[in-house]
Amino acid sequence: MKIIEKNGNIIVQGLRDFNIGQTLECGQCFRFDKICEDDYILVAKGRILHIEQKEDDIIFYDTGLEDFNLIWKEYFDLNRDYGLIKKSLLKKDKVLQEAIHSKSGVHILNQDFFEMLITFIISQNKQIPHIKQIVELISNRYGEKIGEMCGKEYYSFPTVERLSKVSEEEFRDCKAGFRAPYLVNACRSVLEGRVTRDKLMNQSTEKVLEILTSIKGVGEKIANCVMLFGLSRSESFPVDVWIKRVMENLYFHEETKKDIIKEFAKEHFGEYAGFAQQYLFYYARDNKMKNVS
C-alpha cells in the first residue's frame, strides 16, 4: 500500500483485494450515494467523504494525511491482509470459490457501534433501499449538518444523547413502523450504560450476544450484525434469509434450520466466518438466489 498526498487529496495505490463499490454496496453500510461507477459520497465518523476508485488508485478527495491515517485507514480496514483471509477460506473450501472471486474486493468496514445497533434494528423485515431511507431520515432530523455536496445536504448519524430524546411517535414518523418502540428502548439501554461499546469490547462472544439480545427487538441475527460490523468480531456469522438460501444451495441441498447453519459455519469457517458470510450474502443477493427444492 502506497500513500500519496497530492492537491489536498490522498491517493492510495497498490491495494489488492479492495473495491470501493463492492465494499459499500455489499449490504453492510447504508449511508452512501453513488455518483457514478466506482465514485461515491459516504457519511461516516461524523464527516463526509468523497471517494473514488480509478483502476488501482483509491482517491480520498479533500482529505489530509492525518485524517487518512487516524480515521479512514481503520474504517476501511486497510491494514488487514484480505488475500490471506481468502486464501485461508479457499484452502479449506472450494465451494466458496465463485462467491469469493466475484466479490473479491469486499472489505468489512469498522463502523460505529451505536449506529450499527440502531440501523440493524431498523433492518428487520425491510429491504436495503428502505433501510437507507429510514436511516437518512433519522440522520437528517436528529443529526448535525456536516456539509453539502452535489446539491445535497448531509447530516451525521445522531448521538446517543440526541436520539434518546426521540419519542416512539417521532420514530414512527421516520417510517420505522413497529420497530419504533425497539429503537426507543435501544437508545435508553445505551444512554444508561447497560449496553455500550466499552462494556462489550472485553467480553466473550457468548456474553456479548447475551447482552445485545437483552434489548427488545434484537435477536440472534441483528446481534451478530452489530458484532460483525460495529464491534469488529470477525467470527460472527449472521444468518438471514439470504445466508439461509445460499447455504442451503451450496452446502446442505435441502431446507435447513438456522441453528444448524450457524453451528456449521462456526465449525467450518472458524475465525473468518464473518468474511465468508459477507462474500456469501453479497453473492446470493446479487444473483437473486432462490430457495432450494
Add this chain to the structure above:
DNA sequence: CTCCAGGTCGTTG
C-alpha cells in the same frame, strides 16, 4: 391484489 423484505416477539400446541 398478493407477496415479501439483511427478523423478532408473544402465543400455542
Add this chain to the structure above:
DNA sequence: CAACGACATGGA
C-alpha cells in the same frame, strides 16, 4: 422447544 401469525411500510 417448534411452529405460526402479527407487526408497518413500500416496492415488485
